Amino acid sequence: MSDKELTPGRHLIYMEWYSRDVGGLFMKMNRHLFAAKSPYQRIDIFESDFYGRVFSLDGITMTTERDEFMYHEMLVHVPMFMHPNPKKVLVIGGGDGGSVREVLKHPTVEKVVMCEIDELVVKAAKEYLHYTANKLDDPRVELVFEDGSKFVKQFKNEFDVIIIDSTDPTAGQGGHLFTLEFYKACSEALKEDGVFCAQTEGIFYDYEWGATAYRRIKANFPIAKMYLGFMPTYPGGMWSYTFASKAGLDPVKDFNPEKVRNFKEPLRYYNEEVHVAAFALPTFVRKLIED
């Protein structure tokens, strides 16, 4: 693992081009901590004063330690609080461990299977990302290094909650986690009262993918609803997620805010008001995903 320190007083500029090549975010880094090429993708970890450590795959930002809580809390707690009694959870992707960390905050959880295609991502995260640390060593966690789209097919009526924490469909290894067939397999792997949630991309730059993913999920569940959250270091800062329920649970009408108010674990973004508010879509987003 390389560990190059830059000349003190000089900085490395990390630039991420957003989709369509129209622009992007740049961040000032102090050090390039890790660089490697796995069989699947290029992995980099940088360090900076403001963002903390920044983890990227093929040059696309996956997480920064400064704002990863916004993404992980919104992806995980919306489905987790919608399920009456989540015991067995499947996370597909999420090799950095942020989603598993949030799942484990729920005391009903007995087992979390995390299926990440790239073992090197997990190794790098455990060594370099402070928020990953030993979270993936929890005895309730089972790590599987396989293609999630194939892995999920072996299960029928197995999980209470399935969470898709994928990379972008246009980059790296994420494309197979955005197909109609994959979402169907997820639905089948869920128990009858199971709930599902996927990150469904930004809605400002690469907005077609959000609409496509939402429609494909909706085609496989009796109810699917898109919701939004702020995510400053993702393209446009405007991120979408899609919740779905096999039993037809409505994430707003059937939501019990008491459960969140009584939750003992610390949360920094998600709360009972944010849960409901996230489903209120701006008019242009409503139109984008209209059938």
Next chain:
Amino acid sequence: MSDKELTPGRHLIYMEWYSRDVGGLFMKMNRHLFAAKSPYQRIDIFESDFYGRVFSLDGITMTTERDEFMYHEMLVHVPMFMHPNPKKVLVIGGGDGGSVREVLKHPTVEKVVMCEIDELVVKAAKEYLHYTANKLDDPRVELVFEDGSKFVKQFKNEFDVIIIDSTDPTAGQGGHLFTLEFYKACSEALKEDGVFCAQTEGIFYDYEWGATAYRRIKANFPIAKMYLGFMPTYPGGMWSYTFASKAGLDPVKDFNPEKVRNFKEPLRYYNEEVHVAAFALPTFVRKLIED
């Protein structure tokens, strides 16, 4: 007015450093349409395929034609729909005309006074920004080119709605629009049932200003509430606004969604659900502005 066309096939990268010098947004431009130095600031207008025309002051992005509607609709319609019968409106700043355009959609409005310190901003906007066009020539609009913090002091009990559409307190000429004294003068210039709204900065990078502005507004009104909206080309994409009411109107409890549902003018971001949802603050934002 300069009008430089770049070599076809080559592009200009517009880079905005966010506060704290930690990074920023870059956008690919095709042409640099306008550059001038007024007595107050440097004004630039660029053109690009994705963002449309981009207007900046002292190198800080003020608007892009692609997403200005998100900012202007959230800044203007929250206070406008909270007032029972808004007839006379004061906009301070907002020389690009976007806020006035939104105010004029409300059929009760008889007069909008726009007080912009820099006449050259208005001239450039009218010539180069498609969304400004002839909106500021509406007979209901009165343009005043003065320092808004001085201008507002001459009024007592005069306006139904006051909207602060300022530049950043740390850049250009905006600092005087963030003082305790200025917010006090705004309160005095409002009628007894008047409502107030100000843009109160991003909450991810330059978060101290948001909290400071909110507290200073709150010190001058019986009720003040911060709300958030997506704004992809502003730092972090996570923008804050603060609503206040002289008569103690609560922007959620006293909000009438029917008025929005029956509104005839087209809106692209704001709707009756977004109005309420915007006041649901993520936990870290609640803590940031806690007294």
